[in-house]
Amino acid sequence: MWWVLGVLAVAAALSGYLAWTAHRVERVHVxxxxxxxxxxxxxxxxxxxxxxxAEHAASVELYAAARLALDAEQDEREVAENDLTRQLRSVPLAAPDEAAHALVATSRRVALARQVHTDLVRDALTARRRPLVRLLRMARGYERPGYFEIADPTLPEPAAAGRGPIPEPPVPVEAAT
Structure with missing residues (x-):
């Protein structure tokens, strides 16, 4: 009689673990x-x-890169975004321009979103590689996630218009000794 309860306990624990693993695989893929x-x-x-x-700066190349990034299909997206990043780095941003500040803020959000995406893809791929998941094919209903490889999208803050960095005052030679 005790062995029946032992078998039932092991079966319940195993089914609980399998349900938890299947839920984990689903959750990381979602x-x-x-x-x-x-x-x-x-x-x-x-x-x-x-x-x-690009419209404010009258940059035709930047505008074309932005339009290509907006209109790109999924398989062309990484190339278009890398080209846009390259064009953004080549155009100086004006400080009083609100559009430039919005672009810098948006680029920072892209960098953060890319990092979160990379972490979650890594977690999903790790879950897919587990032996039990592969054996029972728990991930077969989910598309295999892929990394999004783009150059670092963060942009520096726009420089102040007409002003450079504040120079350090010169140190007198007599005071230096």
């Missing part, structure tokens, strides 16, 4: 897909802000 959508939204905002900055 979170990775959600992070991908959030990253796409931030990339679209950055491209739109870049188009506005």
């Amino acid at each position: 979170r990775a897909a959600s992070a991908r959508r959030a990253l796409d939204a931030h990339l679209m905002r950055r491209a739109a802000a870049a188009a506005v900055v």
Whole structure:
């Protein structure tokens, strides 16, 4: 009689562990897909802000790169975003321009969204590699998440218009000794 209870306890523990593992696999895949959508939204905002900055700066190359990033398909997206980042780094941003500040803020959000996406993709791929998950094919219903490889999208703050950094006062030679 005791062995029946032992078998039932082991079966209950095993089924609980399998249910927990299946839920974990589902959860990390859903979170990775959600992070991908959030990253796409931030990339679209950055491209739109870049188009506005390009219009203010009269930069045809930046505007073209922004339009390509806005119109790119999923398989062309990484290349278009890298080109946009390259163009953004080549255009000086004016400080009083609110569009430039919005672009810098949006670029920082893209960097954060990319980091979150990368972390969640890593977690999902780690969950997929577990032997029990592979054996029971628990991840077969979910698309395999992939990394989004782009250059660091953060931009420096716009320099103040007409002003450079505050120079240090010169140190007199007599006072230095």
